Each structure stands twice: as structure tokens, then as C-alpha cells.
Amino acid sequence: MSTVVTAGMPRRSTHLGRSIVGRIGFLPALLVALIVGMSAIDPQFYGLINILNILRNASLLAIVACGQALVIVAGGFDLSVGAVVALASVVTAKTMAATAAAFPGNTALVIASGVAAGIGCGLVVGLVNGFCVAKLKVSGFVVTLGTMSATAGVGLMITSGIPVYGMPDSFVKGFGRAQLFGLPTAVYAALAVIAVMMFVQRRTLFGRYVYAIGGNVDAAVVSGVSIQRHIVGTYAVSSVLAALTGILLTAQVGSGQASFGGDRMMLQSIAAAVIGGVSLRGGVGRVEIVAISALFLTILGNALNLLHVDSRLQPVFLGIIMVAAVALDELSRRSKARV
Amino acid sequence: MDVVTDLKPAEPLLALRGISKRFTGVRALDRVDLDVHAGELHVLFGENGAGKSTLINVVSGTFPPDEGTFQFGGEDIRHLTPQRARAIGISPVFQEFSLVPSLTVEENLFLGREITRGGVLHAREMRKRATALIDELGFDLDPSQRVDDLSRAHQQMAEIAKALLGRVRLLILDEPTASLTERETGRLFELIARLKSQNIGLIYVSHRMREIRALADRVTVLRDGRHIRTLDAATSTDSELVELMTGRKIDLLFPTITHKPDKVMVDVENLTLADGSVGDVNFHARAGEITGVAGLVGCGKSELIRAIYGIEPIVSGTVRIDGLPYEFPAPRRSLKHGIAYFPANRIAEGLALSRPIRENASMTVLDLPAFARFGVLRQAVERTAIQGVMEQLQLRPPNIERTAGALSGGNRQKVMLGRALTRELTVFLFDEPSVGIDVGAKLEVYEFMKRLVEAGAAVIVVSSELPEVLALSNRLYVMHHGQIAAELTGAEKTEQNVLASFFREHLVTEVA
Numbered sequence: 001m002s003t004v005v006t007a008g009m010p011r012r013s014t015h016l017g018r019s020i021v022g023r024i025g026f027l028p029a030l031l032v033a034l035i036v037g038m039s040a041i042d043p044q045f046y047g048l049i050n051i052l053n054i055l056r057n058a059s060l061l062a063i064v065a066c067g068q069a070l071v072i073v074a075g076g077f078d079l080s081v082g083a084v085v086a087l088a089s090v091v092t093a094k095t096m097a098a099t100a101a102a103f104p105g106n107t108a109l110v111i112a113s114g115v116a117a118g119i120g121c122g123l124v125v126g127l128v129n130g131f132c133v134a135k136l137k138v139s140g141f142v143v144t145l146g147t148m149s150a151t152a153g154v155g156l157m158i159t160s161g162i163p164v165y166g167m168p169d170s171f172v173k174g175f176g177r178a179q180l181f182g183l184p185t186a187v188y189a190a191l192a193v194i195a196v197m198m199f200v201q202r203r204t205l206f207g208r209y210v211y212a213i214g215g216n217v218d219a220a221v222v223s224g225v226s227i228q229r230h231i232v233g234t235y236a237v238s239s240v241l242a243a244l245t246g247i248l249l250t251a252q253v254g255s256g257q258a259s260f261g262g263d264r265m266m267l268q269s270i271a272a273a274v275i276g277g278v279s280l281r282g283g284v285g286r287v288e289i290v291a292i293s294a295l296f297l298t299i300l301g302n303a304l305n306l307l308h309v310d311s312r313l314q315p316v317f318l319g320i321i322m323v324a325a326v327a328l329d330e331l332s333r334r335s336k337a338r339v
Numbered sequence: 340m341d342v343v344t345d346l347k348p349a350e351p352l353l354a355l356r357g358i359s360k361r362f363t364g365v366r367a368l369d370r371v372d373l374d375v376h377a378g379e380l381h382v383l384f385g386e387n388g389a390g391k392s393t394l395i396n397v398v399s400g401t402f403p404p405d406e407g408t409f410q411f412g413g414e415d416i417r418h419l420t421p422q423r424a425r426a427i428g429i430s431p432v433f434q435e436f437s438l439v440p441s442l443t444v445e446e447n448l449f450l451g452r453e454i455t456r457g458g459v460l461h462a463r464e465m466r467k468r469a470t471a472l473i474d475e476l477g478f479d480l481d482p483s484q485r486v487d488d489l490s491r492a493h494q495q496m497a498e499i500a501k502a503l504l505g506r507v508r509l510l511i512l513d514e515p516t517a518s519l520t521e522r523e524t525g526r527l528f529e530l531i532a533r534l535k536s537q538n539i540g541l542i543y544v545s546h547r548m549r550e551i552r553a554l555a556d557r558v559t560v561l562r563d564g565r566h567i568r569t570l571d572a573a574t575s576t577d578s579e580l581v582e583l584m585t586g587r588k589i590d591l592l593f594p595t596i597t598h599k600p601d602k603v604m605v606d607v608e609n610l611t612l613a614d615g616s617v618g619d620v621n622f623h624a625r626a627g628e629i630t631g632v633a634g635l636v637g638c639g640k641s642e643l644i645r646a647i648y649g650i651e652p653i654v655s656g657t658v659r660i661d662g663l664p665y666e667f668p669a670p671r672r673s674l675k676h677g678i679a680y681f682p683a684n685r686i687a688e689g690l691a692l693s694r695p696i697r698e699n700a701s702m703t704v705l706d707l708p709a710f711a712r713f714g715v716l717r718q719a720v721e722r723t724a725i726q727g728v729m730e731q732l733q734l735r736p737p738n739i740e741r742t743a744g745a746l747s748g749g750n751r752q753k754v755m756l757g758r759a760l761t762r763e764l765t766v767f768l769f770d771e772p773s774v775g776i777d778v779g780a781k782l783e784v785y786e787f788m789k790r791l792v793e794a795g796a797a798v799i800v801v802s803s804e805l806p807e808v809l810a811l812s813n814r815l816y817v818m819h820h821g822q823i824a825a826e827l828t829g830a831e832k833t834e835q836n837v838l839a840s841f842f843r844e845h846l847v848t849e850v851a
């Protein structure tokens with residue numbers, strides 16, 4: 001016994017070192033390579049406007065991807081996030097326009113009601129998703145495919161495809177397009193979301209149970225974890241974060257549009273999660289790495305634009321990178337033994 | 340089971356020289372030598388985590404060794420894959436099963452070597468061959484059943500049958516009896532004797548001394564990944580083997596437990612389960628004593644305690660805990676009532692393999708204020724508590740931040756047991772508590788139960804290992820076909836009586 005303990009000690013540092021590499025992987029290296037390469041090729045890349053643009057888009061994607069990651073860690077899937085972004089956008093804009101007409105001049109009320117309505121409809125979609133998965137035992141893939149379609153339909157119905165205007169100036173100019181210490185508000189929102197989600201994953205019961213459920217549902221049941229509540233929780237968080245993204249996007253653009261988010265954002269959020277090391281088998285994944293991977297994907301898209309790669313070709317790159325990430329994940333699993 | 344005998348008798352069938360294998364942070368094998376002759380049963384003996392399964396994985400091509408050479412049938416083997424291993428006659432039965440749950444037994448048997456005619460599956464031929472094999476093995480197994488509908492014992496039989504399909508020269512059995520009961524074990528032993536007479540070499544891993552005594556020709560002892568010694572089974576004693584294995588002297592006796600039966604903690608009346616596995620059972624367990632439940636595979640013994648814990652649906656009957664009716668049991672509420680359950684199947688129901696040991700061990704206690712306040716975990720408390728518990732259970736390697744999936748079979752069991760030590764509990768339901776753990780750890784578990792009962796807890800032990808339940812329990816129920824066949828106490832509690840109740844029905848039908 002004692003020989004094992006003493007022999008185990010010196011190995012600890014190498015073990016730690018390896019596990020850090022194993023956890024974050026080569027994503028930061030890829031990111032740095034991409035940034036250095038692009039800076040060398042195109043000076044436009046490190047122009048202030050481009051950087052702010054990248055940060056803004058990466059922030060929005062990171063917020064959605066954090067929610068997506070949580071759902072996937074619990075062993076689920078959320079296809080409805082893109083549609084929720086759109087719905088939250090139009091609902092927020094419509095509500096603000098309506099409240100502004102009813103209570104002209106009361107900006108605080110207008111903004112509060114709009115934001116509440118946007119977040120509220122996200123919460124409703126999330127709860128519907130969660131209940132169908134947890135109670136009716138329909139797979140997350142199917143449920144969210146359904147709500148995606150329904151949500152997108154509602155968004156189109158509300159607006160008939162026309163952008164919704166009529167939001168207070170203080171919401172658009174004073175919040176959406178504002179900058180604090182040179183950075184857009186979306187960046188602060190994303191940092192706050194990431195920080196909270198990191199805390200949730202590491203330090204809260206909810207986060208721990210989500211890992212346990214994704215790791216082995218039956219074991220979690222036997223251990224007395226209430227499964228349904230936590231599954232509903234993951235979908236609710238995911239949809240609410242998507243709604244938040246919709247609101248940020250609305251404030252930034254200045255109008256509510258049913259074309260925000262959509263399939264593209266949904267696919268990107270899944271890609272960010274998967275490239276960020278979230279295992280589709282559940283039980284594994286950290287939001288901070290997902291956020292880095294969201295940044296990576298955004299820069300990649302930006303780089304392809306700057307290099308004038310055909311926009312129809314860009315999804316091909318995304319696809320290849322995603323498959324490669326999953327393949328690497330599997331490869332690292334293959335060396336593991338059967339005990 | 341085609342048998343090939345093209346070897347000179349003196350030459351070993353399998354010869355390993357200087358095999359080493361490292362995993363992150365652990366040297367699982369350190370220059371191990373091993374010879375297995377045709378017609379010989381060679382036991383690998385060692386503590387949990389000694390490297391037995393790793394060695395077997397190397398021999399069967401799951402992963403390559405880091406260094407060392409490997410000869411099979413006199414030929415050098417390099418770049419072995421599982422497929423090639425099978426093709427040259429190396430057939431492993433792994434400790435954790437390699438069956439596809441959603442396929443039938445027959446589909447699993449032929450997986451990867453289906454019989455086809457012009458690219459079309461030849462179902463009839465495969466059915467015929469599968470049935471013939473299963474009949475020959477004497478297993479009571481239906482080839483058309485889906486694997487996930489089978490009990491663990493039947494899955495084990497399917498796994499063994501799968502290994503014996505086709506040409507076999509070396510059969511590897513990693514704790515094959517861990518989930519079998521007396522009857523199936525007997526069948527397996529007969530089978531092993533037949534295989535030996537057909538000149539097949541066998542590698543056999545077990546933690547049960549009785550089996551090693553009954554079967555082994557030679558025993559190789561491993562400790563911490565190193566080859567300690569290879570001995571002739573006939574001339575070595577149990578205590579000698581255990582001493583070599585652990586590096587210290589160990590008393591191989593069951594602990595003497597002083598039972599002080601007190602009030603009835605668990606009282607089950609006319610219990611019937613939805614799936615019919617338990618019918619109209621009356622059963623009780625008192626605080627301060629160990630209540631044993633024995634029975635053959637499929638007799639409903641583990642379903643009984645699973646129902647009490649709330650995992651199997653009940654259709655009628657009542658459960659009372661500490662005198663109060665406990666309706667609609669569910670795991671979460673059971674834990675609140677002070678009931679803990681330790682499942683037999685560590686992989687399916689026990690552990691989240693991708694998560695660290697610490698998280699797995701603390702899963703049942705996190706709702707307590709000591710571990711989480713307002714939904715926020717108190718990590719320092721968690722770490723110290725789990726570290727202490729796992730030290731007590733002698734987890735090895737003793738690092739609680741590794742993932743549960745990187746642990747050896749027996750150490751996984753220790754992680755599960757660790758859960759019981761972290762919470763204040765009064766009723767302990769053990770389902771096959773010593774499956775897969777080494778002799779030293781087994782004694783730890785028994786000592787652990789002894790401490791629990793002597794501190795006044797009610798302990799219920801369901802076990803297929805007869806000597807274990809006989810020695811531990813104060814009162815022993817024997818179940819048969821979902822019903823209580825006998826309740827034995829004191830001097831009646833003998834192996835003969837238990838076996839008699841197992842088979843009473845058969846006798847009755849014979850007499851009639």
C-alpha cells in the first residue's frame with residue numbers, strides 16, 4: 001500500500017499537465033495560428049472595425065452555444081435555439097412598439113416589458129422542450145425539431161416577414177450599439193453569461209447533476225437524483241440564453257426580424273459545442289472551452305469572408321471542421337481499454 | 340468448437356516476455372512474463388488494479404503493449420487486432436461485456452463473422468449453429484432473445500458462448516463466475532474440464548479461492564503490474580497465494596459479527612411486482628442484524644430489494660420502513676428515509692464513467708446541507724470527505740480526480756461502496772456486494788458491514804455466493820421462482836439446507 005502512495009506522487013505533475021492538454025486540446029493553438037496567419041495576410045483583419053465585428057458576433061454565438069452545451073452535456077440536443085433567437089427578437093420589438101404606443105414617454109416600462117416578453121417566450125419554448133423530453137420521453141432531437149419549426153412559424157406569422165421598428169432610442173443607441181471601454185455591450189453580456197455558466201457547471205448542484213445525468217442516467221436515478229427537473233432545467237436555460245441573444249441582436253440592429261438566428265445559428269452553436277469538447281455521448285464538456293470555440297468559428301467565418309471565399313462554400317468548411325473534431329474525440333477514446 | 344492440435348507438447352501455446360503497458364499516470368503492466376500451455380488452466384491472481392484485465396486486453400489485441408514480445412503457437416505476433424486474435428484462435432470473455440444490447444443473442448454470437456451466401460445472411464444456418472452450441476454448453480439460453488432483455492447471468496452465458504463459437508485455441512475468462520450462481524458455475528466448470536481435455540489453453544481470472552482451488556493447474560501472481568511468481572496450484576496454499584498477492588499476511592476468515600436483532604426496520608407484506616419476478620413475498624429485516632437473501636439466477640432476489648429501494652414497480656403489497664408505511668418508493672425518497680442501495684451492475688447503474696471518482700462517490704449526498712448550500716457545492720468539504728472515505732476503502736491508485744472509467748473492476752465497486760460512508764443511513768441493501776473485488780477488499784467490505792450492523796443499522800445482503808451469505812447473515816431467506824422458499828436461522832443455516840430449498844420443487848415433481 002505505502003509503496004503505491006509514494007510511487008504515485010511524483011507522477012502527479014505530469015498527469016496534471018497531460019490532463020490540461022487533454023481538456024482544452026489544441027483549440028487555443030489553432031486559434032492563435034488562425035489569428036497570426038490572417039494578420040499576416042490581410043491588414044484589414046486587425047482593423048478596429050473588424051475586431052469589434054468579430055467580438056460582437058462571437059459573443060452572440062457564445063451565449064447560444066453555452067446553453068446548447070449544457071443540453072448536450074445532459075445527453076440532449078436543442079435544435080430550436082435559432083428559431084428562439086428569431087422569435088425573441090420579433091416579440092421584443094413588437095412588445096416595445098405596442099407599449100410605447102400605449103405609454104408614450106415611459107421608456108423604462110417600454111424596455112422592461114419588451115425584454116420580459118422576449119425572455120418569457122424563450123422560457124416557454126424551453127419549458128415545452130423540457131417537459132416533452134422529460135415527461136413524454138420523446139428524444140430531444142425530435143422534440144426540438146418540432147418546436148424549431150413551430151417557433152419559426154410563429155415568428156413569421158407575427159411579422160409577416162417584415163422587420164419590426166418602433167423601439168426606444170435609448171434601447172438601440174444607448175444599449176445595443178453602445179460601447180463601454182471600447183467594447184460592445186454584447187461582449188460584457190457574453191462574459192457575464194460565461195462566468196455564471198462556469199460557476200453553475202463547477203460549483204452548483206444543478207451543474208453537477210447535469211454531468212451525472214449525461215454521464216449515466218441510470219446511475220443518477222439510483223443515486224437519488226431527480227432526473228426530470230434537471231432535464232427541464234437544461235432546455236429552459238438553453239432557450240432563455242437564445243432569447244437573450246435575440247434581444248441583444250435586436251438592440252444592435254434596431255429592429256426585430258424573423259430572419260435572425262435561424263438554422264445557421266443553430267448549426268453553429270452545435271458546432272461550437274462539439275469543437276469545444278462537448279461529447280455527444282453526454283457527461284463531458286465545459287462552457288469556457290465552448291466559448292473559445294465560438295470565437296474560433298467566428299474568426300474562421302470572418303477570415304473566409306476577407307479571403308473572398310464564396311459564401312456558399314463556407315458551410316463546407318464548418319462541416320469539415322466539425323466532423324474532424326468529433327473524429328479526434330473518438331480517436332482519443334479508442335486507446336481506452338475495456339476493463 | 341473445432342480444435343487444433345499442431346503443437347509440440349513442450350512448447351507453450353502462449354509466451355509473453357517483458358510486456359509493459361502504461362496509462363496516464365499508471366504503470367498497469369511492468370515487464371510481465373507469462374507462459375500458458377495447451378490443455379492448461381492458468382490462473383491470473385492479483386489485487387484489484389494489479390493489471391490482470393490489462394494483460395488480457397493485450398493478449399486479445401484490444402491495445403498493443405508499450406514494449407515486450409508475444410508468441411502464440413510458436414509464432415511471433417505483432418500488430419494484433421481483436422479480429423486477428425479471434426482468427427488465430429484467441430477468444431476472450433471480458434470482465435465487462437462486449438455484447439450489443441439491441442441485438443439478439445444469435446446476432447451477437449455471429450457478429451463480425453456472419454454466415455452469408457452471396458452477401459445475404461444465412462439465418463437458418465446461423466440459428467442452427469447457435470442452438471447447437473448453446474445445447475452443447477448446456478446453457479438455458481434462447482438464441483432469439485434480445486440481449487438487453489437478459490439477466491446479467493444470461494448475458495454472461497451469451498458472452499461465453501460467443502467466445503466459443505469458431506476455432507478456439509486459447510480461451511480467456513475474466514471473472515466469468517462473478518454473476519453466475521452455483522448451478523451455472525457448475526456447468527461452466529464441466530465445460531472447462533471438457534475444453535482442457537481437448538487441449539485448449541485457458542487463462543482464468545478470479546478472486547474466489549474456491550474456484551482457483553478447483554480449477555487451476557498453475558497460478559501467476561501479479562502485484563502492481565509486476566509478475567511476482569508463478570506457482571503450481573497443487574503445491575501452494577491459499578494463504579501463500581494471498582500473501583504473495585498483497586505483500587502482507589491476511590487472515591482469510593469471515594469476520595465474526597455479533598448480531599443484536601432489534602426492531603424491524605424493513606417489513607414487506609404480500610409484495611408483488613409488476614413484472615411478476617416477485618410474487619406475494621413476506622419479508623422483514625431487523626436493525627442490528629444482517630439479513631441474507633440467497634437464490635438461483637432469476638429467482639427475484641435482487642428485484643425484491645430493488646423494489647424496496649424504488650427501482651422496480653410494485654403492483655400490490657406494502658412496504659414499511661421503521662414501522663411506517665412507505666408508499667410509492669423512489670430512490671430519492673428512499674435515501675431521505677435512510678435507505679441505500681448498491682446495485683450489482685456497476686457500469687449500467689452504478690457509475691458515470693466519464694466523470695471523476697470524487698463526483699461519482701458524492702452523487703448520493705449532495706442534497707445534504709453539509710455538501711451544498713443554496714444549490715452551491717462546498718467543494719472543499721466534498722473533497723475531504725470523499726478522500727477520507729476512499730482512503731478507508733483503499734482505492735488504488737488513490738487519486739480521486741481520475742475518471743471512474745480508468746479504474747479496474749474492483750476499484751469501481753469500492754467507489755460505489757464509498758457512497759454509503761458519506762451519508763447517515765439506517766438500511767443498507769447490498770446486491771452482490773463482493774462481485775469482482777479482491778480477497779483483501781472483500782474482507783474490507785465484510786468488516787464494513789460488520790461495523791454497520793454493530794452500530795445498529797439493518798443490512799440486507801443479496802448474494803449468489805453461498806458461503807458469503809451463509810457466513811454473514813443472521814437470518815437467511817432462500818428465494819425460488821419469485822417466492823420465499825425457506826427462512827433459515829441458527830443451526831438450520833447450512834449449505835445443504837439452502838441447496839435443498841433451491842431444488843425442492845424439482846424433487847417434489849420427481850417424487851410425484
Ligand SMILES: Nc1ncnc2c1ncn2[C@@H]1O[C@H](COP(=O)(O)OP(=O)(O)OP(=O)(O)O)[C@@H](O)[C@H]1O
Nearest residue numbers: 337362367387388389390391392393745747748749
Ligand atoms: N483505460 C484506462 N485508463 C487509465 N488507466 C487504466 C485504464 N485501464 C486500466 N487502468 C489502470 O491500470 C491498472 C490495472 O488495471 P486492470 O483493469 O488491469 O486491473 P485488474 O487486475 O483487472 O483489476 P480487477 O481485479 O479490479 O479487475 C489500474 O491501476 C487501472 O486504474
Ligand SMILES: [Mg+2]
Nearest residue numbers: 339392434748
Ligand atoms: Mg479486471
